[in-house]
Amino acid sequence: MTSGDAGFGEIARAMAEALRAGAGATASGATLQLRYTGGAVSCRAWSDAREHLSVDYVPIAMLLREHPPSALEVRLDAEGYVFTARPDVASVSPGRLVFDPEFRYPGHPRPGLPRPAAAEPSGAPTDPAVRAEVTRLTTEFADVYTAVKGDPPPWPPGRTEADLAAAEARIGVRLPEDLRALYLVADGDPRESGLLGPYSHDPLGELVERYLDGEPGSHGWEDEPDDTGVVFETPPFGHVKRLSRNDWWVTFGSDRSGDYLAADLDPAERGRPGQVLEYGRDIHGPVRYVSASVTAMLTEVVEALRAGKYEEEPGEEYLIPETGLREDPVRSYSEVLSHPAEVAGLPGRELVQEVHLNDAGDVDLAAFEPLESVRALSVNRAGTVHPAIGGLGVLESLRIGAHRVDLAPIAGHPALWDLALTDVGTPLDLTVLRTLPRLTRLSLERSAVPDWGPVCELPGLRVLKLDRSQVPALLTSGNPLPRLAALFVSGRTTLREMSELRAAFGVPEGEVTEIRGVLP
Known part of the structure; x- marks a missing residue:
């Protein structure tokens, strides 16, 4: 439902004036987005000419105290401004749509655990x-x-x-x-x-x-x-x-x-x-x-x-x-490496549960098998990655940023529920994802995805992360959309775009406030 002022008139004008002051000569085409959680306000602003604008939104935050949590946006054009407020959109730029607020990842139980x-x-x-x-x-x-x-x-x-x-x-x-x-x-x-x-x-x-x-x-x-x-x-x-x-x-x-x-x-x-x-x-x-x-x-x-x-x-x-009650553990659960060969010399490697590998060129993940307790592995800025993770039996999260990834070695992994493939320039063959029984979250930001069918066919997929350019490809692929608990869209998105996404995923439109105004 779209309503008129709904008490947002003063806020709309204040946002437009603050945005114009921050944009200066580049005001036309400028956008200001606020996310009000009920206790805090975050801000993002830009224009066609400038990637980031500095906007004084503190006075606006004071005005928001009497309103419910909302995502708010004002855009300037030659005729004035257009203001939109939506309480049913969690945030924009990056976009965040939560369809099932009761959803939790593995190991994150809701209240109601049986009493010992x-x-x-x-x-x-x-x-x-x-x-x-x-x-x-x-x-x-x-x-x-x-x-x-x-x-x-x-x-x-x-x-x-x-x-x-x-x-x-x-x-x-x-x-x-x-x-x-x-x-x-x-x-x-x-x-x-x-x-x-x-x-x-x-x-x-x-x-x-x-x-x-x-x-x-x-x-x-x-x-x-x-x-x-x-x-x-x-x-x-x-x-x-x-x-x-x-x-x-x-x-x-x-x-x-x-x-x-x-x-x-x-x-x-x-x-x-x-x-x-x-x-x-x-x-x-x-x-x-x-x-x-x-x-x-x-x-x-x-x-x-x-x-x-x-x-x-x-x-x-x-x-x-002088007690040992506050002694640090033997070693940190997390480790940052620059080459897989460093695994062999790690002290207390049986306690390592998280690894970040940075700028290592071409990588075969079989090198990490000595780390028997690794649950999260992140490979960043690599060349070609061969994800041989069969020996990492408790691995739950694999995040790869690389030019090329051959996904065949991950087939059938029993514990993997979080997979991120970002900045992959070589087209990805995602058919192997159907063999992952626990896959719950998938991120494909800035990666080449020629076929969205395998993504839409994942029965357990609940959280999907895409970039703004990938969303239209998913929506027009002709595949039934996955049943998601949350969708995240990186980059600049508008409230209108996020509203259209809600509708595409079958979520009825909630209350919307839209105001068009003119600045003197």
């Missing part, structure tokens, strides 16, 4: 033996702290068993026994005494509110269809389930600097319930395994204090025990 039996709230009191051990460890910490600082640790009073039972009933989760015991000692450590080393636990009420905020559980990363999406495994392998989020990761503390602690109640086969994970600002790739339990963390801290291995800042309220 041990996490069932029971209302039972904390295990007496565990409570006694946690009490002993926290008492020893408090004794050393008091001896060093002259005052006891500044901990809030502990909570009661009734408090714990009520909190667990609200979130539908029984906390690990040692975390329960810690809350019986102190309801958080807001002044960061050092009880958990570089971390401190939150008040019980904050734990509950964070768990209930948004989707249950913790973390959640790269869950959008335009994210990279591959979930890497946490070392030591086999302890943490390879998921982007889990209903049963319960955040209970942090370092007060953007990194968070979570109790894992749903471990992998080699893990144990209550093991402690870290995620946040400084954790790149997989979540980090911190310790086997809260008790193990307390033990490590107390043992450091016993040995006199701590720092003490006069006037500060914390001790800094």
Whole structure:
């Protein structure tokens, strides 16, 4: 449906005036696009004469606060301007159409994971033996702290068993026994005494509110269809389930600097319930395994204090025990190479899960077979690539930017779900894609595709990435279009073009606001 002003009149004129000011003498043919998410605004502007224009859109962002999330566009012509606003288009330039907002890549579960039996709230009191051990460890910490600082640790009073039972009933989760015991000692450590080393636990009420905020559980990363999406495994392998989020990761503390602690109640086969994970600002790739339990963390801290291995800042309220709780992993999960021969000399290569190979000329990917844990392989700016990946059994993502690619060697790969073939100048024979049982996402930007039939015949394809010139070829190929969850179009696209694409994929048109105006 197309409506008139719909409250956008002032915004339309403000965008047109800002665009004219930014374009100057090249105003005719200039375009300004804004994407308003409800909390943030992004901007892109250009003209026929200039690839990028600087536009002051801050005042416009203030006007958008009273409107729903939308993609907005204004184009200048000899008669004035044409403004369009669409809440049903996620973004333009590059274009982004999401047809199924519930879609998730492998390893990115929606809420509703089955609750482990041990996490069932029971209302039972904390295990007496565990409570006694946690009490002993926290008492020893408090004794050393008091001896060093002259005052006891500044901990809030502990909570009661009734408090714990009520909190667990609200979130539908029984906390690990040692975390329960810690809350019986102190309801958080807001002044960061050092009880958990570089971390401190939150008040019980904050734990509950964070768990209930948004989707249950913790973390959640790269869950959008335009994210990279591959979930890497946490070392030591086999302890943490390879998921982007889990209903049963319960955040209970942090370092007060953007990194968070979570109790894992749903471990992998080699893990144990209550093991402690870290995620946040400084954790790149997989979540980090911190310790086997809260008790193990307390033990490590107390043992450091016993040995006199701590720092003490006069006037500060914390001790800094020297523990291994924040030690970096043995090696990074990711590696950047300039030649496949470097694989042979990589230390800890069994832990490498992501590889970027840059400017290596002609490449046979069989050279990467010694990297048995590689899940994502990216080859950039290559000549000819022979993707012999049969020996890379867990490879999920293969991204190749090369002049020529012979796709025959990828036939039947059991794990590959993400394939990107970009800047391939030699025409691609895509018939082999039909043999990939898990292929979910395909990118063909700036590559020569003579036949779109194989793309349209992929039953599991849900996300497609093309460039602007490829879209008309797909639409006019005479093939039924694939059933997509999302379509991405690189380069400059207009709202009209994205609207036509929505219609081509059978999505009914939503509300559209169009305004034509004249500038003085």
